[in-house]
Amino acid sequence: MSKLRTMTIRHKLISIIMLTCIAALLLVGAAFIVWQWTNLRLAMVKSLSIHAEIIAENCKAALAFEDVKDAEETLKALHVEPSIVFACIRSSSGKDFAHYYRYDVDKSIHPPEFQQEGYVFGDGYLTVFKDIVLDGEVIGALCLRSDLYPLYVRLKLSTGIIIAVLLLASLVAYFVSSRLQKVISGPILRLAEGAARIGEGKLNHRVKIRSKDELGHLAQSFNDMAGKLKESYASLEKKVQERTSELSSANEKLEVEIVERKQAEERQAQLLEEIESINQELKDFAYIISHDLKAPLRGIKTLVDWITTDYADKLDEEGGEQMNLLSGRVDRMHNLIDGVLEYSRVGRVKEKMVQINLDELVREIIDSIAPRENIEITVENELPVVVCEQTRIIQVFQNLLSNAVKYMDKPQGQVRIGCVEEDGFWKFSVADNGPGIEEKYFEKIFQMFQTLSPRDEFESTGVGLSMVKKIVELYGGKIWVESEPGKGSTFFFTLSKQEMGVKDAKYEANIVSRR
Amino acid sequence: MRNMKPILLVEDDKVDAMTVKRALKDIKVMNGLTHTVNGEEALEYLRGESNKKPCIILLDLNMPKMNGVEFLKIVKEDEELKKIPVVVLTTSKDEQDKIESFKLSVAGYIVKPADYKKFVEAVRTIELYWTLSELPDGG
Amino acid sequence: MVVLALALTVALIAPQALADSSSSREYQIKAAFLYNFIKFVDWPEEKMADSNEPIIIGIIGKSPFGNAFEPLKAKKIKGRSVVVKRFKGFEKLKKSSGKNETELGRKIEALRKCHLLFICSSEKKNLKEIINSVKDHSVLTIDGMEGFLEAGGIIKFLVEEKKIHFEINVTASKRAKLKIRSQLLRLAKKVVKEKPSKEAKS
Numbered sequence: 114m115s116k117l118r119t120m121t122i123r124h125k126l127i128s129i130i131m132l133t134c135i136a137a138l139l140l141v142g143a144a145f146i147v148w149q150w151t152n153l154r155l156a157m158v159k160s161l162s163i164h165a166e167i168i169a170e171n172c173k174a175a176l177a178f179e180d181v182k183d184a185e186e187t188l189k190a191l192h193v194e195p196s197i198v199f200a201c202i203r204s205s206s207g208k209d210f211a212h213y214y215r216y217d218v219d220k221s222i223h224p225p226e227f228q229q230e231g232y233v234f235g236d237g238y239l240t241v242f243k244d245i246v247l248d249g250e251v252i253g254a255l256c257l258r259s260d261l262y263p264l265y266v267r268l269k270l271s272t273g274i275i276i277a278v279l280l281l282a283s284l285v286a287y288f289v290s291s292r293l294q295k296v297i298s299g300p301i302l303r304l305a306e307g308a309a310r311i312g313e314g315k316l317n318h319r320v321k322i323r324s325k326d327e328l329g330h331l332a333q334s335f336n337d338m339a340g341k342l343k344e345s346y347a348s349l350e351k352k353v354q355e356r357t358s359e360l361s362s363a364n365e366k367l368e369v370e371i372v373e374r375k376q377a378e379e380r381q382a383q384l385l386e387e388i389e390s391i392n393q394e395l396k397d398f399a400y401i402i403s404h405d406l407k408a409p410l411r412g413i414k415t416l417v418d419w420i421t422t423d424y425a426d427k428l429d430e431e432g433g434e435q436m437n438l439l440s441g442r443v444d445r446m447h448n449l450i451d452g453v454l455e456y457s458r459v460g461r462v463k464e465k466m467v468q469i470n471l472d473e474l475v476r477e478i479i480d481s482i483a484p485r486e487n488i489e490i491t492v493e494n495e496l497p498v499v500v501c502e503q504t505r506i507i508q509v510f511q512n513l514l515s516n517a518v519k520y521m522d523k524p525q526g527q528v529r530i531g532c533v534e535e536d537g538f539w540k541f542s543v544a545d546n547g548p549g550i551e552e553k554y555f556e557k558i559f560q561m562f563q564t565l566s567p568r569d570e571f572e573s574t575g576v577g578l579s580m581v582k583k584i585v586e587l588y589g590g591k592i593w594v595e596s597e598p599g600k601g602s603t604f605f606f607t608l609s610k611q612e613m614g615v616k617d618a619k620y621e622a623n624i625v626s627r628r
Numbered sequence: 629m630r631n632m633k634p635i636l637l638v639e640d641d642k643v644d645a646m647t648v649k650r651a652l653k654d655i656k657v658m659n660g661l662t663h664t665v666n667g668e669e670a671l672e673y674l675r676g677e678s679n680k681k682p683c684i685i686l687l688d689l690n691m692p693k694m695n696g697v698e699f700l701k702i703v704k705e706d707e708e709l710k711k712i713p714v715v716v717l718t719t720s721k722d723e724q725d726k727i728e729s730f731k732l733s734v735a736g737y738i739v740k741p742a743d744y745k746k747f748v749e750a751v752r753t754i755e756l757y758w759t760l761s762e763l764p765d766g767g
Numbered sequence: 768m769v770v771l772a773l774a775l776t777v778a779l780i781a782p783q784a785l786a787d788s789s790s791s792r793e794y795q796i797k798a799a800f801l802y803n804f805i806k807f808v809d810w811p812e813e814k815m816a817d818s819n820e821p822i823i824i825g826i827i828g829k830s831p832f833g834n835a836f837e838p839l840k841a842k843k844i845k846g847r848s849v850v851v852k853r854f855k856g857f858e859k860l861k862k863s864s865g866k867n868e869t870e871l872g873r874k875i876e877a878l879r880k881c882h883l884l885f886i887c888s889s890e891k892k893n894l895k896e897i898i899n900s901v902k903d904h905s906v907l908t909i910d911g912m913e914g915f916l917e918a919g920g921i922i923k924f925l926v927e928e929k930k931i932h933f934e935i936n937v938t939a940s941k942r943a944k945l946k947i948r949s950q951l952l953r954l955a956k957k958v959v960k961e962k963p964s965k966e967a968k969s
Contacts (some may be wrong), residue, residue: 174950177803178933183954205770248806248844250769408719411742412643418744419650 122298123291130290131283138282142275149271153264157196157239158232161259164194165243169255172202172211176245176253181211188213191257198238199258203227205251227254237261300328304335316343392461403454407447414443445572452576455508456561459583464502471496471506475530478510484518488526496532497539499608505584510543512577513604517545519571537610538590544603550596559592581606633683634660638670638699639717640691647744648686648717651751659683667694671702674709682712684758687734689718689725697725700732715754769799769838791831796931797911797924798835801883804907804922805844807951810882811944814905815845822847823880825906827854827897828887854878857893879904886910886920894918905944917959921945925956932956 120128168187175184184202191197191213200213207227225240232241238258245253300322307320316339322332421428421436428436472495479490499506510530517528523546531542550558550565557563559582562575585592589609596602635652639645645663652661662682664670671694673679685703689696696716704710713735718725721739729737736754741747801824822844826832836851843849854877861871878884878897884906886897891912898908898919911924921943923934933954938961940947952958 171950174803174807174948174954177806178800178951178954179930180954247803249846250842252770404719408641411719411740412641414742415643415647415744415747419646 122301123294126294126298127287127290130294131286134286134290135279135283138279142279145275146268146271150264150268153267154234154239157259157261157264158241160194161197161239161241161257162232162243164191164197165241165255165257168200168257169243169245172255173245173247173252176202176204176210177247184211185213192216194259196259196261196263197257198260199256201256202245202253203256204253210253225256225258227256234261296324297328300324300332304328304332307332307335307339311339311342316346395457395461399454399457403450406450410443410447410450414440417443441572445574448572448574449576452574452580456576456580456583459505459508459580460587464504466500467503468498468500469503469506470498471510471532474507475510475514478507478514482511482515482518484526484528487524488518488521488528490514490518490528490530493529493531494533496530496541499539501588501608505587509581509584509606512581513543516577517543517547519573520547520566521545522548534610535607538607539610540605540607542603542605544601546601548602549598549600550594550602551598552596555594555596558594632659634662634680636670636673636682636685636712637661637663638665638667638685638691638696639663639688640665641688644688644740647740647747648751651744651748652755654748655752655755657751657755666691667696667699667702670699674703674706681708684735684754685712685714686717686754687714689716689720689729697728697732700729700734704732713758769842791833793926793931794832795835798832798839800924800931800933801885801909802839802842802844802849804909804951805849805883807948808907808940809946809948810905814882818846820847821850822882824849824851825854825878825881825884826851826887827878827884827890828856829889830885830887832885852877852881856887857890857897875900879906881906883907883909886912888912894920902939902943907943907945908939921947922955927956934959936961 117125168191171187172184174180175182175187188200188202188211191200192215195215197213198215198218202210202212204210228242230242230244232239234240238260240256240258243255243257244251245255303320303322307318310318319336319339320332322329417436417440421433421440472492475492475496482490484490514528514530518526521528525546527546529542529544531544533540533542554565558565559578561579563579564571564573564575566573582592585606585608590607592604592606594602594604635657637645637648639648649661649663652659660680662673662679664673670685674681687696687699691699696718700714703712703714710733715736715738716725716729716734717738717740719740726737736757738750738754741750805822805824824836830853839849840851854874879901881901882905884897884901886894886908888911890897894910894912894914895918901908902919907922908920909922909924910920911926919936919939919942921936921939923936925932925934934957935947935952935955936959937947937952938959
C-alpha cells in the first residue's frame with residue numbers, strides 16, 4: 114500500500130492501464146478456456162457417440178447371430194481412434210459378448226458397469242453407453258471408453274496460445290499506455306511543477322494546458338489563483354508596510370511616553386524621597402521645637418518661682434500680680450508649643466488603625482477630664498465601634514468635651530453626647546448648655562489660634578478646635594456648630610462609615626469588648 | 629553625701645545650674661559643688677592634679693563643645709575616672725539618649741522636672757541614695 | 768424373453784444332445800436365426816406391400832423345430848407379426864392334391880406366399896423341385912442339407928464345433944430378388960456365387 118503511494122503519476126497510470134488490460138485479458142482467456150473445455154468435451158462426447166452408433170449398427174448382425182469374432186473384428190476398427198481405450202459389447206442377457214482394448218491397456222481391467230444410454234465423465238475417461246437395437250428390440254449394449262488425452266492436448270495448446278497472446282498484449286498495452294498516459298500525467302506534472310514554482314515565490318509563473326477537459330479547467334483556475342495570489346501578496350505587502358510604519362511611529366510615541374513616564378516615575382520617587390526627608394525634617398524639627406523652645410521656658414519658670422519665693426517680701430501686690438502673669442505666659446507658651454506640635458502631627462504621623470469602642474473610650478475620656486461635680490456628661494445612645502487612629506479620635510472627643518466643661522457657665526452643667534446614622538455617615542453631637550456662640554463666630558472658632566474670650570479669662574491655646582476640624586476632615590467628615598447664645602452649643606461632626614471601615618457594629622462590638 | 633568630696637556638675641544652662649545649686653542648698657548638702665559648663669572643662673577639671681576628684685558627677689547631655697555623651701565616653705575609658713558614679717540629669721526624654729547613657733554605664737538617668745519643687749525632690753532622692761550607697765575608697 | 772431363451776439355448780448347446788424331441792437347442796437357435804434373418808433381408812416391394820399382412824415362415828416337410836417357435840410367436844419383425852406355416856412334405860402335397868392341378872397350384876401358391884421357406888431334411892429328394900417352384904417368388908429358402916446351395920437354396924445352416932453357422936448363395940438371393948444385408952453376408956461362413964453359366968433348372 115505504501116508503495117502505491119510513492120509511485121509517480123506516470124507509473125500509476127501505466128500500472129492502472131496495464132492491470133486493467135491484464136485483468137480483462139485474463140478474464141477473456143479464462144472464459145475462452147472454459148468455453149473450449151466445455152466444447153471439447155461435448156465434441157468428444159459427440160465423436161465417441163458417433164463411433165458408438167456406427168459400431169452398434171455394425172455389430173447388430175454379429176450380436177444377433179452370436180458371431181463374436183465378427184463383433185470383435187468390428188470393434189478392432191476402433192484402433193484408428195487412438196483415444197479409445199476400451200470397447201465392450203454386452204448381450205441382452207448381461208453377459209460380455211466382445212471386447213476391444215487399446216494396445217497399451219491392461220486387459221484385466223474390469224469393464225464398467227453398464228448403464229443406460231448416455232455418457233459419463235469420470236476417472237479421466239469418457240464412457241459412452243449405447244443400446245444395440247435390432248428392429249426395435251434391444252439385443253445388447255455397447256460401451257465405449259476413451260481417455261481425455263486429446264482434450265488435454267487441445268487445452269494445453271489453447272492455454273499456451275492464450276498466455277502467449279496475454280504476454281504480447283501486455284507488452285503492447287505497456288507501450289501504448291506509456292505513450293498515452295502522457296495525456297493525463299503530462300498536464301498534472303506541469304500543474305505540480307507550476308505549484309512548486311509558485312510555492313518558491315515565482316508568482317508570475319503560469320501553467321499552459323491547452324486541453325479542454327477538466328485538467329485544462331484546473332490549469333485555468335490555477336492560473337487565476339496564481340494571479341490573485343500575486344495581487345493579494347502585493348496588497349498585503351502594501352498593507353504590511355503601512356502597518357509597519359504606523360506601528361513604528363506608534364512605537365516611537367510609546368517610547369517617548371515610556372521615557373516620559375520613567376521620568377515622571379523618577380520624579381515621583383524623587384518627590385517621595387523629598388517628602389520623606391521633609392517629613393523627617395519636620396519630625397526632627399518638631400522634636401527640636403518642642404525641646405529647645407521649651408528649654409528657656411523652664412528656666413523662666415524656675416526663676417520666676419525663685420524670685421517669688423526669695424523676694425516675696427520685696428514684692429508688693431502688683432509685683433506679685435506681674436510675677437503671676439509672667440508665670441502664666443510661660444505656661445501659655447508651653448501649651449502653644451505643645452498644641453502647635455500636636456496640630457502638626459495630625460495627618461503627618463500615621464498611626465495604626467484600630468477598632469475602638471467609642472462607648473468605652475468616651476467614658477475614659479470623661480474620667481480623665483474629671484469634670485466638676487456640677488457638670489454632668491451623659492452619653493445619649495449607644496456609640497458605635499469605629500476603626501481609626503486611636504490618638505486622633507481621643508483628641509477629637511477630648512477637645513470637644515474639655516471645651517464644654519471649661520466654658521460651662523451654668524450652675525448645672527449638662528453635656529450630652531450622641532450619635533445618629535445618616536447616609537452612610539455617623540453624625541456625632543456634643544451638646545452643652547454653656548454660654549453658646551454667636552453665629553458670626555461659627556466659622557472663626559475653627560481657625561488656628563482663634564479664641565473667643567481673652568486668653569486671660571479662659572486659658573486656651575486656640576489650637577484645639579482647629580485640630581479637631583483637621584482630624585474630622587482627614588477622616589472625610591465635616592464639623593460645624595449650632596448654638597444659641599446663652600442657651601448652649603451643640604458641636605456636630607460626621608465621620609464617614611467607609612473611612613472608618615466598620616461594617617457591622619455589633620459584630621465589631623463583640624470583638625472590641627473582648628479586648 | 630557621706631564624704632566631703634565635691635560634686636561635679638556639668639551643665640551649660642545658667643538657670644539649670646542655679647536650680648541645682650539651690651536645690652542642694654535646700655536639702656542641706658554640704659559637699660562642695662564644682663560647676664563646669666561643658667564636657668571639655670569638666671575633663672580639664674577631672675584631670676587637674678590639684679583638683680579633688682568628685683564623689684558624683686551630675687551630667688547634662690545637651691552642651692556645647694563637648695556634649696554629655698562624648699564626655700561620658702572619655703570618662704568611662706579612663707581607669708581612674710570611670711569609678712566616679714555619673715548621674716545624667718537632662719531634659720531629654722529621648723529613648724536614644726537613655727540607651728546611650730546606660731550603654732556607657734551611667735549610674736542613673738533623671739529627667740529634670742519642670743517644676744522646681746519636684747526638682748528638689750529628685751536631688752534629695754539622689755542624695756539619699758548616695759548617702760546610703762557606698763563607694764570604694766581611694767577616689 | 769427372447770434374451771433368456773437365447774441365453775438358455777446358447778448355454779445348453781454344449782452338454783445336451785441334439786436329439787431332443789420337443790425342441791432341441793439347435794433348432795431353438797435356428798428358429799431364432801430364422802427370425803433374425805428376416806431382419807437382415809429385404810423382400811421386394813410387392814411381397815411387402817401390405818404392412819398388415821404377417822411375415823410367413825414356411826416349414827415344409829418333417830419339422831424338427833418342435834415348439835421352438837413358441838417363445839418367438841409374439842414377436843414382431845419390421846412391424847409385422849410373424850406366422851409359422853407348416854407344410855407337409857412335397858410328396859405328400861402332390862399326393863394329397865392328386866391329379867388336381869389347381870389344388871396343387873394352390874398349395875404351391877401357398878408355398879410361394881411364404882417369405883421364408885425352411886426345407887426340412889425329409890424333403891431331400893424333392894429339394895430341387897421345391898426350390899424351383901419358389902425360386903422366382905422371393906422366397907428365402909433355408910435348409911441344412913448338403914448341396915442345398917448348389918441346388919439354388921439361399922441360406923444353408925451348418926453346425927460346426929457346436930456352433931451354428933450358415934452359408935449364403937448370393938446369386939440365388941439375387942434371382943429371388945432378395946437383398947441380403949452385407950452384415951449378414953459378412954457373418955456367413957461361406958458366400959457362394961454361382962458361375963454365371965450355371966443355371967438352375969427346375
